[in-house]
Amino acid sequence: MQNTMKSIAVGMSLTARIALWAAGTGLVLMTALIAAQVFWRYVLNDSISWTEPASVMVMGWFIFLGAAVGIREGYHLSFDVLLYVLPHKAKMVLYTISDGVVTAFGCGMIWFGWQLAEKTSSNVLPSLGISGAFDFIPLVAGGFLIVIFSLERIARRLAGLPTARFGDDPVED
Structure with missing residues (x-):
């Protein structure tokens, strides 16, 4: 079981790294978009609607991807x-x-985010010309990552693997 969990941890680490890079790229992109909007509005006296x-x-x-990596x-x-x-075992x-509660929360994000995406899929965002469902896809994706990362934490703990870098105290009392 430990070898399997080590292999899974490698995949989860790569997934988390990709999510973190995507979140960081999103933060930079959002900053660039806002800077462009300010420049166009106040310097060029025009506005970019989208x-x-x-x-x-x-x-x-970037909020939901970053939150999942934080989990x-x-x-x-x-x-x-x-x-x-408390003694180590109680901890x-x-x-x-x-982690179980966080997993349930992630499941709620997936479930309700999917419902919101479904209900808004026929709406079109006027300035972007895309479905309103795109606003809720990050909620579903972040929920999915939260669920798999939380389950990984539980599985690592049950396999007896050291989890110090995942927030657990590995020191026996």
């Missing part, structure tokens, strides 16, 4: 004061419960 909705769409991508790396919000006084149980 930059604002495109920026918001790109922002959805994998253990950087999501947590209240861990209790963990300082691992609480980490697993936390």
Whole structure:
């Protein structure tokens, strides 16, 4: 099981790296779009109609991709004061419960994001000329990544692999 998990971890690491690069590229792209809009509006006294909705769409991508990578790396919000006084095994149980809740949240993102995309698929975003469903695809993609990264964390823990870089304390009490 440990060898299988190590192989899966390599694939998940590559997936996370690609998602992080895509998120970073999206942040740069959004910044460039907003800068172009400001330049056109205030310097050229004109306006580009599609930059604002495109920026918001790109922002959805980098937020949800970045959040998913944060989940994998253990950087999501947590209240861990209790963990300082618990034995190692109790900590691992609480980490697993936390990852289970995060997995359920990711499933909700997929489910409700898909419903939103379905309901808005017939709408056309006027300035971009594309389906309104494109606004919700980042929610579904981010939810999917959150689910697989959270399940990876649980599987690594159950396989007995060191998970320190994933937010767990590997030190035995």
